[in-house]
Amino acid sequence: MKNLRTGDTVQVVSGNYKGARGPVIRSVPGRRQVVVKDVNVRKHHKAPTRENPEGGIVSIEAPIQASNVMLVCPKCDAPRRVRRKRDLDGTVERLCRKCGALVASS
Ligand SMILES: [Zn+2]
Numbered sequence: 001m002k003n004l005r006t007g008d009t010v011q012v013v014s015g016n017y018k019g020a021r022g023p024v025i026r027s028v029p030g031r032r033q034v035v036v037k038d039v040n041v042r043k044h045h046k047a048p049t050r051e052n053p054e055g056g057i058v059s060i061e062a063p064i065q066a067s068n069v070m071l072v073c074p075k076c077d078a079p080r081r082v083r084r085k086r087d088l089d090g091t092v093e094r095l096c097r098k099c100g101a102l103v104a105s106s
Contacts (some may be wrong), residue, residue: 003071003082003094004024004027004034004066004069004071005024005027005104005106006024006025006026006027007023007024008023008024008071008104009021009022009023009024009071009072009074010022010023010024010034010036010069010070010071010072010079011069011070011072011078011079012036012039012064012068012069013068013069013070013079014067014068015064015065015068016040017036017039017040017064017068020036020038020039021072022036022037022038022039023036023037024036024037024069025037025061026063027066028063031063032065032066032067033063033064033065033066034063034064034066034069035061035062035063035064036061036064036069037061038061039061039064040061040062040063040064041059041060041061041062042059042060042061042062043057043058043059044057044058044059044060045057046058071094071103071104072103073096073098073099073101073103074101074103075096075099075101076096076098076099076101080096080097080098080099080103081097081098082094082095082096082097082103083095083097091105091106092105092106093105094106
């Protein structure tokens with residue numbers, strides 16, 4: 001996602017996993033989706049392959065809509081909207097709209 005990057009801490013604010021919090025482990029910008037650790041975990045029944053000769057049931061997180069998550073401000077300890085600010089050295093920071101604390105760089 002444009003404003004959510006791998007490693008960002010987000011909270012789910014809508015949908016089945018509302019209230020869950022975790023790091024973004026993958027982002028799918030083309031579909032406006034993100035994969036959040038331990039959120040939307042699905043079980044897949046895998047046939048045995050050469051790499052995985054046992055096969056069996058594996059659990060893996062499925063993507064959820066990026067609009068259902070918000071970045072977490074570490075100071076407010078709550079999901080917050082952010083604004084972007086370009087630093088003097090050119091790095092873009094994301095700041096909490098409420099308290100102004102640094103939420104994440106990039
Ligand atoms: Zn804040």
